Amino acid sequence: MPKVLEPGVLYVSEKYSTAAHLCACGCGEKIRTPLGPTEWSVRDGSRGPSLWPSVGSWQRPCRSHYIIDNGDVHWSTQWSDAEVQAGRASEQARREAYFESCRPHFSFWRWLRNLFR
Numbered sequence: 001m002p003k004v005l006e007p008g009v010l011y012v013s014e015k016y017s018t019a020a021h022l023c024a025c026g027c028g029e030k031i032r033t034p035l036g037p038t039e040w041s042v043r044d045g046s047r048g049p050s051l052w053p054s055v056g057s058w059q060r061p062c063r064s065h066y067i068i069d070n071g072d073v074h075w076s077t078q079w080s081d082a083e084v085q086a087g088r089a090s091e092q093a094r095r096e097a098y099f100e101s102c103r104p105h106f107s108f109w110r111w112l113r114n115l116f117r
């Protein structure tokens, strides 16, 4: 992975089976997501990449939680410590719309693949 990541770019290394990007909230934290059948997966879309499942920056100060879908960031709820420990809360979807509306829009319109051969 490069030392400096650009915001709004999803970096994918197929060789190392990992992806990385800067936290979508703009805090500058580097988020690494291992790729694999039991981990994250990246999909090519017509408007940009999709990363599944959601990204949760629980160890970071911002505690961001979002889904990258077709080059767009969909903000999800910020979980409390108890919720994080309990795993994925079932009421997540209910609160999604509210949080989505009060977060800045951030588009992963650009991404790089096989950058680190």
Ligand SMILES: [Zn+2]
Binding pocket: 023, 024, 025, 026, 027, 028, 029, 057, 060, 062, 063, 064
């Ligand atoms: Zn952040």
